[in-house]
Amino acid sequence: MAKDWASTLVELLTSPVSLVTDVVDVLMDTPVHERFSNSIKTDVFQDSHLRDLERVSTDRKLRPGTILRVGRTGFWHYGVYIGGDETVHFTSEESDTSEDNRVMRTNMSKFLGDAEEFQTLRFPKKVCGQRVYNGKETCARAIEKIGLGDYSFLGNNCQHFAVWCKSGVAISGQTVVVNGGESDSPVYRARIEASTSAMGLLGWVKVPDLIEVFGIEVSRTLFASNYLP
Template identity: 35%
Template sequence: MLDSLALLLEKAFLLAHFDIFSVLPCGEKKETQAHDEVETERLLQKLQRGDLLEVPRTLFIHFGIYLGDGKVAHLIPDILPALTGDASRVQRVVSNTRLLLGVLNKRAAVRVDSLQDFAYGSPVLLNSMDGAVGTRPLAGEEVALRAEKLIGSIPYSLLWNNCEHFVTYCRYGTAISLQTDKFCEFLKSILRDQRSMLVATLLGVCFIIYLGLSPCTALPTFLILFTLWMAG
């Protein structure tokens, strides 16, 4: 059952999270890998222990803390630690399927990976949150020690305990997520839009007509409409 679900999820998100090396000719693969290795070496020369790293993903930004020696600590959703105690399997690079199932099951781990595995082919930004958070970063060694103390399995929440909360706690002493704040502001803008109320009303009426006017269908519908009306 789990394998079937994993296969379906992997196919559903293949276009959003595909591996570029799987579609490149052999020559281009080598050129791309060589380019990535050069960029990684250049970046390693700039990095210091405790730096905050971020890489863009398709739908979000992923964050980590540099520990030195080419290693990065980052919080990432992962279902595999809940299914097996085989450390060799768990330590492999987290696949998209493992990540998605981890999100659905609210399981994650603070793990240490190489800089190249952490970046996953994306450009790496360095300490770009220092001016946005409004709090001075802690000393680099303290930041790294905080990250190292949290290594291991932890509960996960897409909005309230994600990779950004992890790095901001380590670097600034306060767990916050600017991505979560932006998402909540987006939801507020939708609730404040009167058109949302009209659409919800139309859907509620259709829902009641389709299922029939009974307390178990009408009451939740009216409560949702009342909440949207008060929020707007």
């Protein structure tokens, strides 16, 4: 839908009302996607320019082969949506960063955990010179690796895996600062795990995800209780 400046102006003028209703919705424990401010973002003001800033999606449909990320305490967790409300991702029964992690096929509820929202990624035609695979190819690459272990926090993590499924390049924007996003080192691993634990105390602070340096963008935000498989 074409963006509309009139809708943007009206949304700006009514934003104080959204702030008040946000407080009420929190007190009433209203589901995120049903809260007044989020309803008007996806319904009434879906053609506002402000949606470009917040990337709230009016399209709730997920397409197979889409790379997803969801917020965890201190980091982003990545996976490949393969359709049928299922995701392939590097995880374990206990944790997403356990040494026992392996590539697993799970339902979306396992991938989302208790997150209220999640995001999708948009890929360019090529990443690091490699062509990007279509949805069907991406799903096949992910499913082929089910059962794979050898998890490494810096060198072979959930983001490396998900991006590899889409692009053939195992890179991680969350490890760019310490090792360029590709290699592994016990020293770097200790540093990043220590910083993750410390930032995890704040909950909303995460290891910086610089995936954009590879030309990959965070595309859409969807509400966990509102998407259509």
